[in-house]
Each structure stands twice: as structure tokens, then as C-alpha cells.
Amino acid sequence: xxxxxxxxxxxxxxxxxxxxxxxxxxxxxxxxxxxxxxxxxxxxxxxxxxxxxxxxxxxxxxxxxxxxxxxxxxxxxxxxxxxxxxxxxxxxxxxxxxxxxxxxxxxxxxxxxxxxxxxxxxxxxxxxx
Amino acid sequence: xxxxxxxxxxxxxxxxxxxxxxxxxxxxxxxxxxxxxxxxxxxxxxxxxxxxxxxxxxxxxxxxxxxxxxxxxxxxxxxxxxxxxxxxxxxxxxxxxxxxxxxxxxxxxxxxxxxxxxxxxxxxxxxxx
Numbered sequence: 001x002x003x004x005x006x007x008x009x010x011x012x013x014x015x016x017x018x019x020x021x022x023x024x025x026x027x028x029x030x031x032x033x034x035x036x037x038x039x040x041x042x043x044x045x046x047x048x049x050x051x052x053x054x055x056x057x058x059x060x061x062x063x064x065x066x067x068x069x070x071x072x073x074x075x076x077x078x079x080x081x082x083x084x085x086x087x088x089x090x091x092x093x094x095x096x097x098x099x100x101x102x103x104x105x106x107x108x109x110x111x112x113x114x115x116x117x118x119x120x121x122x123x124x125x126x127x128x129x
Numbered sequence: 130x131x132x133x134x135x136x137x138x139x140x141x142x143x144x145x146x147x148x149x150x151x152x153x154x155x156x157x158x159x160x161x162x163x164x165x166x167x168x169x170x171x172x173x174x175x176x177x178x179x180x181x182x183x184x185x186x187x188x189x190x191x192x193x194x195x196x197x198x199x200x201x202x203x204x205x206x207x208x209x210x211x212x213x214x215x216x217x218x219x220x221x222x223x224x225x226x227x228x229x230x231x232x233x234x235x236x237x238x239x240x241x242x243x244x245x246x247x248x249x250x251x252x253x254x255x256x257x258x
Contacts, residue, residue, distance in 0.1 A: 003238065003241055003242050016145055018147055018156055024154070025154025025155070027147055030147065030205060030210040042238065074234040074235070074236060074238070075236040076158070076159060076234050076236070077226050077230075077233045077235065079243075081159040083234045097206050098206065104205040105203040105210075106203070107203060107205070107206075107208075108204075109171065109201070109202040109204070114135055114204050114208075
């Protein structure tokens with residue numbers, strides 16, 4: 001049985017994917033993959049997601065240069081979530097977020113509100129030029 | 130504006146949630162919350178998910194004793210994914226997975242297949258008695 005057939009794809013043929021930075025353990029981002037995206041990721045050793053908004057394959061970093069080298073791929077107990085252990089390329093420290101921040105999870109719950117608590121490392125206008 | 134209204138709930142009124150162990154940085158599990166589950170989580174300081182299979186609130190650990198103390202809640206840049214920083218209670222080291230393993234992400238991609246690479250820490254039969 002093919003490893004791709006073992007994934008329980010959802011009704012849209014997608015699987016949720018968590019990208020975790022190997023060096024720090026930080027959860028960097030969350031995205032989706034279809035079968036082709038996961039196959040390409042394994043083939044390239046770089047994260048290729050499925051963009052639900054653009055409805056096409058999204059080789060992370062193709063515009064920004066902030067590619068993700070994939071060291072390890074894991075699958076959960078229900079075979080319906082993938083975890084990637086990555087190195088975030090193109091900037092030091094790594095920038096995974098389109099806002100120019102290290103991680104997409106930069107808003108922290110505090111006293112009944114979400115507060116942006118992590119710094120912008122690079123102006124998004126200079127990332128996507 | 131209420132902090133719960135800032136979440137972009139999906140068509141089913143749910144948001145994906147990643148639970149990360151604070152002490153180790155390990156990604157423990159992935160689940161879903163509805164509005165009530167997230168409100169309860171904030172109120173209790175313990176993870177309360179929405180079980181899609183059982184279609185009801187699921188106070189993690191209510192059967193197993195493996196509750197999750199929530200230290201921090203984060204929201205991503207698109208306001209549609211939540212990250213919890215937790216301590217996994219009830220066993221040392223923590224057991225988040227119903228298979229009796231530390232993390233639900235115990236299957237690693239190796240040479241075209243998924244291999245279970247992490248040990249079972251406790252027999253599931255003795256967890257759910």
C-alpha cells in the first residue's frame with residue numbers, strides 16, 4: 001500500500017500540516033497539503049503546500065526566498081495530520097510568516113484579548129518585492 | 130470586539146488547535162474547538178476540545194486522567210489556527226495519545242513508508258478502564 005494512500009484525506013482531498021522548526025522546536029505555521037503537495041514535499045525535501053485561497057500548489061518561499069528544508073515528516077495516530085520538522089531558510093532567525101515574523105503564532109491571549117507579542121524581523125514590503 | 134469573535138471559525142464553526150508541550154516543545158496532538166470549547170479552555174485553564182466524531186465537548190483527560198494544563202494560547206496571523214502551550218498531566222513523561230504514547234505524531238516517514246518509532250508508555254487498556 002502506498003504511503004500516500006495511508007493518509008486519511010478530508011472531503012476536499014486535503015490534510016492539515018504543522019511545520020515545526022527543528023532547531024528551536026517552535027511551531028512556525030499551519031497549512032494544508034493535497035496528495036500532489038505531499039508527494040512533491042517528499043521528493044524535493046522542501047515544503048510544498050496547497051493554497052486553499054489560490055487553489056494551487058504553493059512551494060513555500062518561491063516568492064520570498066523563505067523556503068523550508070524538510071528534515072522529517074510525521075503522521076499522527078489517526079493518519080489525518082502531518083507534522084514537518086523543518087529549517088526555515090532565507091533569513092536568520094527564520095521567518096515563516098508573511099507578516100515578516102518568525103512564527104505565524106505571534107498573537108497571545110492576554111486578559112480577554114489577542115495581543116501581537118513577537119517582533120517583525122523584516123518589512124513584508126521588502127520580502128515580497 | 131470579543132476575543133472569540135476575532136477567530137475565523139470555519140464553515141462548521143470550528144478552529145484547528147495544536148497542543149505543544151511547554152517543557153519539551155514537542156507537538157503532542159492536533160484537534161478542533163468550537164466557540165464553547167475555546168471559551169471553556171480559557172475559563173478552566175485546561176484543554177477542552179470539540180470531538181467531531183462524537184459531536185460533543187471533550188474535556189481532554191476526563192476519562193484517562195491525562196488532562197492538559199494550558200499555560201498560553203496563541204492565534205496565528207490569519208486568525209484561524211490556535212496553538213496551546215500545555216503541560217500534559219497524569220503520567221511522567223506525559224501521554225497525550227490514546228495509543229499510550231507521548232505524542233500522537235509517532236509515525237515517521239522512512240523510505241516510502243510510515244513507521245511507528247516512539248514507544249507505548251502505558252497500555253491503553255489500563256488508561257481507559
